[in-house]
Amino acid sequence: MAATHPxxxxxxxxxxxxxxxxxxxxxxxxxxxxxxxxxxxYRAVQLLILLYFVWYVFIVQKSYQDSETxxxxxxxxxxxxxxxxxxxxxxxxxxxxxxxxxxxxxxxTRIEVxxxxxxxxxxxxxxxxxxxxxxxxxxxxxxxxxxxxxxRTGRCVPYYHGEAKTCEVSGWCPVEDxxxxxxxxxxxxxxFTILIKNSIHYPKFQFSKGNxxxxxxxxxxxxxxxxxxxxxxxxxxxxxxxxxxxxxFTELAHRGGVIGVIINWDCDLDLPSSHCxxxxxxxxxxxxxxPASSGYNFRFAKYYRVNSTTxxxxxxxxxxxxxxxxHGQAGKFSLIPTIINLxxxxxxxxxxxxxxxxxxxxxMNKNKVYSHxxxxxxxxxxxxxxxxxxxxxxxxxxxxxxxDPKGLAQL
Numbered sequence: 001m002a003a004t005h006p007x008x009x010x011x012x013x014x015x016x017x018x019x020x021x022x023x024x025x026x027x028x029x030x031x032x033x034x035x036x037x038x039x040x041x042y043r044a045v046q047l048l049i050l051l052y053f054v055w056y057v058f059i060v061q062k063s064y065q066d067s068e069t070x071x072x073x074x075x076x077x078x079x080x081x082x083x084x085x086x087x088x089x090x091x092x093x094x095x096x097x098x099x100x101x102x103x104x105x106x107x108x109t110r111i112e113v114x115x116x117x118x119x120x121x122x123x124x125x126x127x128x129x130x131x132x133x134x135x136x137x138x139x140x141x142x143x144x145x146x147x148x149x150x151x152r153t154g155r156c157v158p159y160y161h162g163e164a165k166t167c168e169v170s171g172w173c174p175v176e177d178x179x180x181x182x183x184x185x186x187x188x189x190x191x192f193t194i195l196i197k198n199s200i201h202y203p204k205f206q207f208s209k210g211n212x213x214x215x216x217x218x219x220x221x222x223x224x225x226x227x228x229x230x231x232x233x234x235x236x237x238x239x240x241x242x243x244x245x246x247x248x249f250t251e252l253a254h255r256g257g258v259i260g261v262i263i264n265w266d267c268d269l270d271l272p273s274s275h276c277x278x279x280x281x282x283x284x285x286x287x288x289x290x291p292a293s294s295g296y297n298f299r300f301a302k303y304y305r306v307n308s309t310t311x312x313x314x315x316x317x318x319x320x321x322x323x324x325x326x327h328g329q330a331g332k333f334s335l336i337p338t339i340i341n342l343x344x345x346x347x348x349x350x351x352x353x354x355x356x357x358x359x360x361x362x363x364m365n366k367n368k369v370y371s372h373x374x375x376x377x378x379x380x381x382x383x384x385x386x387x388x389x390x391x392x393x394x395x396x397x398x399x400x401x402x403x404d405p406k407g408l409a410q411l
Contacts, residue, residue, distance in 0.1 A: 031370075033360065033370070038356055038359065038360070041352075041355070041356060041359070042352045042353070042355075042356045043352075045351060045352035045355055045356075046349050046352045049345075049348050049349055049351060049352070050345075050349065053341070053344075053345035053348070057341055057345070058341070062268070062331050063337055063338075063341045064333060064334070064337060064338040064341065065268075065270070065331035065332055065333055065334060065337065066204075066331065066332055066333075066334035066336070066337060067329055067330065067331040068202050068203075068204040068205065068329070068330050068331075069327075069328070069329045070327065070328075071200040071201060071202050071265055071326070071327075071328050071330070072200065072201040072202075072203065073198065073199070073200050073201075073326040074198070074199050075102065075103040075196065075197070075198050075324050075326065076101055076102075076195075076196075076197040076198075077101045077102065077103070077105060077194060077195065077196055077197070077322070077324065078101050078194070078195040078197075079092055079096050079105070079107060079192055079193070079194050079195075080092060080192065080193050080195075081188065081189075081191060081192035081193060081238075082188070083095065083185050083186070083187060083188040083189055083192075084185075084187060084188065085183040085184060085185050085187075086183060086184075087183075088183070090185055094108075095107060095108040095109075095185055095319075096108075097298075097300070097317070097319075103323070103324040103325075104321065104322070104323050104324070105321070105322055106296075106298070106317070106319045106320070106321045106322075107189065107192065107238065107319050107320050107321075107322070108185055108317045108318070108319040109184070109185050109186035109189050109252075109253035109254075109256070109318060109319050109320060110182065110183065110184050110185060110186060110253060110254055110256075110317075110318040110319070111182070111183050111185065111315050111316065111317050111318070112176070112180040112181065112182050112183075112315070112316040112318075113180065113181050113182075113183060113313060113314070113315055113316075114174065114175075114176045114179050114180045114181075114313070114314040114315075114316075115179070115181075115313045116306075116311055116313070117172040117173060117174065117301075117311065117312050117313070117314055118172070118173060118309055118310070118311050118312075119170075119171070119172060119173075119310065120170070120173045121153055121168050121169070121170050121173065122168065122169065122171075122173030122174050122175060123157050123158065123159050123160060123165075123166045123167075123168060123169075123175070124145075124148055124149060124150070124152070124166045124167050124168070124169045124175065125148070125149060125166070125175045125176065125177035126159055126164060126166055126177065127177055128145060128147055128148045128149070128166075129145075129147065130145075131145075131148065131166045131167050132164060132165065132166055133156040133165050133166060133167050134156065134165065135156055136154060136155055136156045138156055138167070139152055139153075139154050139155060139156050139167035139168070140152060140154065141153060141154025142154075148169060149169055149171050149172070149175040149176070150169030150170050150171020150172070150175075151169060151170045151171065152167050152168065152169055152170075153167075153168045153169065153170055154167075154168075155167070155168040156168070160174065160179070172312065172314070176314055176316065180316070184253070184254075185253075186249070186250070186253030186254075189238055189239075189249075189253060189320075190237065190238055190239025190242070190249055191237060191238070191239065192237070192238040193224075193235050193236070193237055193238075194235070194236050194237075194238060194241070194322065195220070195234060195235050196211070196234045196236065196261065196263075196324055197210070197211070197212060197234065198210065198211045198234065198263055198278065198324070198326060199211075200265050200326065200328065202267070202269075202330040204330075205269055205330055205332055207267070207269060207273070207276075207330060209265075209267075209273065209276055211232060211234050211263070211278045212232055212233075212234060213232035213233065219233070220233065220235065223235060224236075224237065225240075225280070227279075227280065231277055231278065234278075236261075238320065241259055241261065241282050241322070242259065242320070244281075244282040245259050245260075245282040245283050245284050246283075246284070247259070247284055252320060253318075253320065254318065255294065255295035255296075255318060256295040256296035256297050256318040256319050256320065256321075257284055257286055257288060257294075257295060257296050257320060257321070258284065258285040258286040258296055258320075258321045258323060259282060259283070259284055259285065259320060259321070259322055259323070260282065260283055260284070260285045260323045260324075260325055261280065261281075261282055261322060261323070261324045261325070262280070262281045262282070262283070262325045262326075262327070263278050263279070263280055263324065263325070263326045263327075263328075264278065264279040264280075264281070264327060264328050265278055265279075265326070265327075265328030265329075265330075266279070266328050266329050266330075267328065267329075267330040267331070268330075268331055269330055269331065269332040270331075270332055270333050276330075285323060295318065296318070296319065296320075296321050297316060297317060297318045297319070298316075298317055298319075299314065299315065299316050299317070300315055300317065301313065301314050301315065302315070
């Protein structure tokens with residue numbers, strides 16, 4: 001048993017050495033390195049970081065503010081104007097769909113009309129795939145084509161015009177392709193006026209505002225929109241909207257398309273409310289360069305009775321669809337984001353020290369001298385120095401690294 005006693009202190013010292021990593025404390029050591037190029041790099045990095053936070057973070061991004069995106073919004077629209085086709089005068093009730101005045105509506109500029117359709121049997125449209133035939137055997141009775149206009153009767157009949165034959169169908173006759181007549185409504189459409197009434201609310205800041213001036217006179221009856229001189233008169237000419245979107249009105253009226261009216265409310269609530277103004281922009285939203293899906297059209301029908309027979313007029317309408325889109329962001333000074341961004345800025349300035357330390361330790365000729373001067377190991381008691389590569393007789397605060405007689409003068 002006596003032979004085991006000398007091992008106890010050794011085991012205890014080893015255990016203390018293993019746990020010393022958890023007891024050590026590291027503190028920065030300031031060393032002045034007289035190197036002009038390195039000093040210029042260090043100050044340049046600090047200046048760039050400072051400019052980034054001052055100019056971009058605080059001035060451009062306004063990161064000292066608490067912000068809210070996506071305002072609550074309401075939109076009311078109203079179209080006015082009349083136009084004329086070959087044989088008819090059209091008013092708002094006929095060419096605006098839907099008539100409720102919401103944020104999405106269509107202004108019809110061209111129609112293809114199939115009048116006097118009744119339920120019966122007639123030739124299928126030649127545009128439907130696999131509908132041409134020569135004999136009745138080419139048509140299967142009871143077959144229903146999802147791209148067609150009715151249920152096939154099994155007969156092969158002459159087409160509406162020409163020498164072709166198509167399979168007969170039971171449905172609304174004549175089908176659209178056989179008797180459609182085109183009417184252009186876009187002659188006076190550029191002069192249509194569109195009122196866009198918009199109100200927004202930022203609930204976080206309890207801020208509300210609208211895009212119409214608060215005036216008691218008949219202001220809206222005689223004004224039109226001008227971003228510079230009259231931004232609170234949201235009455236737009238249809239031709240102006242299409243022009244601002246970079247489109248040709250005649251081409252758009254014939255094929256149809258979708259135009260977005262974007263209202264942007266970016267408000268700095270540290271300033272008076274008069275500085276919070278709507279900004280309007282216009283652009284085309286549908287893919288006009290894709291032939292398979294270019295243009296915009298839709299169908300609807302008007303029903304009536306003739307001699308106790310249900311009759312309808314089918315209308316394929318081409319038009320300009322207007323989508324009113326509202327977005328924005330409001331900001332107001334808040335102490336919490338200001339403190340967070342200031343702390344981030346002060347912490348980021350230390351990147352310059354990290355970069356210069358890396359250059360000194362990696363690329364400088366005297367990098368070993370710098371390493372010896374920068375990193376020191378100090379033991380808190382003489383006993384703990386034993387077993388860590390230091391004589392027990394050394395002072396507890398003595399530098400463990402030999403002093404470089406030349407110092408850092410050669411760096």
